[in-house]
Amino acid sequence: MQSVPLDILYSSSFDFTRASGFAAALVAVCRGSPSGFLHWMGVLCSSWVTTSRGSTGRSMINPAGCQGLPSVDASNLMAWRVALLCLATSALGGVWVIEQPGSSILIESDPMQMVCGLLQVFKCRFWMWHYQSRTAKPTVLWSPSSAIRTFWRGRLNLAEVRAEKQARNPQNRQAPTRKYKDAGGRQRFQGTSELKGTGKYTFKFGAKIAEEMKTLISRAPRPVFQDADLAEATDIWANWSWDDSSWSSAEMLDVVKYLYGSKDLRIPAKWRPLLPETL
Known part of the structure; x- marks a missing residue:
């Protein structure tokens, strides 16, 4: 594995x-x-x-x-x-x-x-x-x-x-959260220092x-995959519509800029005409 x-x-x-x-x-x-x-x-x-x-x-x-x-x-x-x-x-x-x-x-x-x-x-x-x-x-x-x-x-x-709780917590660490009531009487939760460990x-x-x-x-x-889906990746890229902004919140441009800044980046020859030299 x-x-x-x-x-x-x-x-x-x-x-x-x-x-x-x-x-x-x-x-x-x-x-x-x-x-x-x-x-x-x-x-x-x-x-x-x-x-x-x-x-x-x-x-x-x-x-x-x-x-x-x-x-x-x-x-x-x-x-x-x-x-x-x-x-x-x-x-x-x-x-x-x-x-x-x-x-x-x-x-x-x-x-x-x-x-x-x-x-x-x-x-x-x-x-x-x-x-x-x-x-x-x-x-x-x-x-x-x-x-x-x-x-x-x-x-x-x-x-x-209840029977095993103490045996599993021999160091008597506090609970990861605690309950309390706010000024309006509503029950609230607050994390303790043990929360991250969970x-x-x-x-x-x-x-x-x-x-x-x-x-x-x-x-x-x-x-x-159907036969129509087996087109070359470069052809799919070239014909793709980039107008959809549904995923703009993923901020992928920052990731692409990071990859472009790598000294070890090696863009295959057939992809070079499709990708900008600089961003």
Whole structure:
């Protein structure tokens, strides 16, 4: 098994909102095996979950939130680029899985709804507790592979949680969130210093991903190409209509400029007439 780990914890250059991070992810997808590959994305969730609704302004009817706030705009940009990675993965014969906390509304964002309009996307909710997490942590997966249902391990047994909670938290770390009531008596949530740590996968969950990899790939639809679709890529590029601005929010021009700035960029001869020398 070969893997390409890209994580913002390794380096900020792997941040999808940066040209370097998105370019690295896209190159990894393009190098996926033609026979099928798995693209697992644990997308940064802080802007999409219940805990941050008060500061982001996101909701089911306004998933884009308070646009103009730097943190909200950055997460919206990330959503657009994640959507492009999903489409690229499916087009190249791979299968993608997006993992998020149970309260995330990332899937309701405009770019992810565009993906859902083009592909059949399955959803699986489960409890990370069943994979040795120290908290219950409701979790959701989205994927074009129906095999994500294998991550469901049944209902949460509260008696079991109470019995094992201390054993799984020998250091007595505080809960990742706390509830409180505001001046108007409404219940609110606030993250604690332990919240960020819940984003780390347990060994058992990582092993489950590896175990199900082949099944996830086998149960995803493969792209079907008609004879008319087998035209040369250069011809498709030359005849493409570039008037559609639906994806302008992905800010791909920044990524292209980044790639053009690479000293190691080698544009194949047949593509040179189609691409500008400078931007």
